[in-house]
Amino acid sequence: MAQQTEASSTSVHTQEMRAKQVRLGIWIELLTLLWMIIEASIALSTGFIAHSVSLQGFGIDSIIELIAGSILLWRLSVEQRGGSVGAVEQAERRAAWVTAISLFALAVYIVGDCALSLLTQSRSQPSAWGIGLAIAAAIFMPLLWQGKLRIAKRIGSAALKADAMCSVTCAYMAFTLLIGLALNSLLGWWWADPLAALALVYFIVREGLEALHEARTGETCSCGEDDCE
Helix, strand or coil: CHHHHHHHHHHHHHHHHHHHHHHHHHHHHHHHHHHHHHHHHHHHHHHHHHCCHHHHHHHHHHHHHHHHHHHHHHHHHHHHCCCCCHHHHHHHHHHHHHHHHHHHHHHHHHHHHHHHHHHHCCCCCCCHHHHHHHHHHHHHHHHHHHHHHHHHHHHCCHHHHHHHHHHHHHHHHHHHHHHHHHHHHHHCCCCHHHHHHHHHHHHHHHHHHHHHHHHHHCCCCCCCCCCCC
């Protein structure tokens, strides 16, 4: 009897700890969504004003990540309410197809736009807002990555782990964006912006492959891992 009581107490404690981590996951996803709204707004507005292909691509990718993060937030909310995640998993797979197609379309758009910019020598204007955004994202996204990764390990969530890895990818993109914008602004190297945008394509395609893997198999793997085939 004592062993049963102890086991029951342990089970309740485990459920309470998991519920706490799920709540933390929801809060960190809400923070992510808020940041993505700010990031997309600044990147797209300044990108079109400054005629910066790299900023435009960064902004569109932020919108796609905003959609994916919203779906993950929904799933965590369902678990918090104690509901079944079966229907949400099916919706996740459908959304993964949309995300993958959107990312690949974005990659094609960036390549075409960069080719046109390089052929016509279209010069983007230096953007202080863009540089500030890239610096902020390069600092903020690794912090989100660490928080998401810790929670993902504690609740055993592959989806949240993948989202954490995509936050790292966003940080890499921010560093790449910053280099291109800085070279254009400080040295007047107009071609640095389209080249930085082309470098973003690498990260965007990796995210697309991860989404495609999830859509095909229903399994979520970390962005860019070799087993996402």
